[in-house]
Amino acid sequence: MIDILVILTCLFIVMSVLRRYSPFQKWMAQRIDNALHKSQLTTILYSPSLRLIPKNANPNDMNNIENFFISNNTSNLKSISESLRQLKEYSIKAHNANGTIFKRTRELSNDMINQLRELQYFSKITKINESIQSNGQMIDLLIESFLNDLVNVNLNSLNNDNKKFLYEQLNDICKNVGYAITPEYQLTKILNFEPDSLYINSDQYRVVEAVSHICRDWSQPFQNERTPIEEFVLNQLETLNFNNQVERNLVVMPGAGLGRLSHNIATKFPSVKVQSIEWSTLMYICNMAIYSTSHDLEIRPFAMHYSGQLSTSDQIRPYEIQTSSITKPNNLDVLLGDFRTYVPSTGVQNGKYETITVVTPFFIDTAENLFEYIETIESLRYHCKTVQWINVGPLKYGTRPLVQLNVEELEKLRKIRGWVDISQLVSTDYEELNGYLTDTKSLYQGYYGLLKFHSKLTNPGM
Incomplete structure (x- = not known):
């Protein structure tokens, strides 16, 4: 009896200590979250249709659904739910960060604080x-638009055995971000919504990145960043004479971000199938919402950028985007998944495309293993007669790259692997440098030189 009491006392003491230990709290919260949403892990979102299919679903439910990826790990319903929660938490997290900036002023003397009042610092x-609140309202519009699409596609447009199951799952997701689904399958907003808890793995850097990319891809002031990329890509695509060929052609664009370049390609070449691929669920949700929202957007992307500002008005200046007039081209598929597992559609005359052209703007240097990206591009030769590769971007390698090639090495590697360069340009002159989400009204501005090449694979598939 004494031994049991000792054990229980020890357990009580250990648990009391662990409850105050932050890593344990995060671990326990993650385990509880995973247990509560385990079924979401096995419900797959198929893009571009937005169809949700449980893994154990009736095979008939897969009718008319194309699967473009060997692996669906990045597109389960849980990842969608987590990304929506992160978007919803933008306002709370940003207000907290701004509150920290205010609290730091308490460490100053009264004279210093009075001088800050004269400067109108507070x-x-x-x-x-107020700018954070405005951005949060804009994000709410994106969340609502995407949820409406999910509800309409999976509950209002279909009759299948999974409807009750999907209703329960979608309703849980909606309730986490301030919405609910009525028994008539209509999306409604929850008044005075407050989250029960914050998502413990919320990555607000990625949220801000996705929201800022809306400006870069769709606002007029950032056209100067898009033009050098668009001009090279569109000019090279024009040399392929798509409209003069009978067989179907495919343009694939991995790392599509918020989708403006793939949108413009599809608009300029309406007879060509265009498939944009994005691995980030946050980016994908924002891209899809842009096409479905009926509201114009106003974004203040630099609101939390305190350093290097010329004035407060510059820091909080808004960018307007006429999203209500943006329509997705019929020949564009917006896909969510890992490009390395991508497989193109087989519904083509004679079983193959005439040409598959891969467009990689600001993409190849994001690879941990650059060879995997190149092998994936080359594997497309089994689905077409000719593979073309058009690249634009810096070689600014990201996190933990296994190899970091320079321009000369990459050119030699293409030759070794059977690519023939049609053109290659390197832009390093000051006048040719390209910004990337650069605040042109700040003291700090970053610009990149660009490597542009267009290559053709000489060893076609069997």
């Missing part, structure tokens, strides 16, 4: 809070 912090 008024600036208030205006930034």
Whole structure:
């Protein structure tokens, strides 16, 4: 009896200590979250249709659904739910960060604080809070548009055995971000919504990145960043004379971000199938929402950028995007998944495309293993007569790259692997440098030189 009491006392003490230990709290919260949403892991979202299919579903439910990826690990319903929660938490997290900036002023003397009042420094912090609130309202529009699409596609447009199951799952997701689904399958907003808890793995850097990319891809002031990329890609595609060929052609664009370049390609070449591929669920949700929202957007992308600003008005200036007038081209598929597992559609005359052209803007240097990207591009030769590769971007390698090739090495590697360069340009002159989400009204501005090449694979598939 004494031994049991000792054991129980020890367990009580250990649990009391662990409850105050932050890593344990995060671990326990993650385990609980996984248990509550385990079924979401086995419900797959198939893009571009937005159809949700449980893994154990009736095979008939897969009718008319194309699967473009060998692996669906990045597109389960849980990843969609997590990304929506992260978007919803933008306002809370950003207000907290801005509150920290305010709290730091308490460490100053009264004379210093009075001088800040004369500078209207605290008024600036208030205006930034208002900008955060405005951005949050814009994000709510994107969330609502995407949820409406999910509900309409999976509950209003279909009759299948999974409808009750999907209704329960979608309703849980909606309730986490301030919405609910009525028994008539209509999306409604929850008044005075407050989340029960914050998502413990929320990555607000990625949220801000996705929202900022809306500006880069769709607002007029960032056209100067898009033009050098668009001009090279569209000019090279024109040399392929798509419209003069009878067989179908495919343009594939991995790392599509918010989708403006793939949109413009599809618009300029309406007879060509265009498939954009994005691995980030946050980017994908924002891209899809842009096509479905009926509201124009106003975004203040630099609101939380305190460093290097010329004035408060510059820091919180809005960018307007006429999203209500943006329509997705019929020949464009917006896909969510890992490009390395991508397989093109087989529904082509004679079983193959005439040409598959891979467009990689600001993409190849994101690879951990650059060879995997190249092998994936080359594997497309088994689905077409000719593979073309058009690249634009810097070689600014990201996290933990296994290999970091320079321009000369990459050119030699293409030759070794059977590619023939049609053109190659390197832009390093000051006048040719290209910004990337650069605040042109700040003291700090970053610009890149661009490697542009167009290559053709000489060893076709069997």
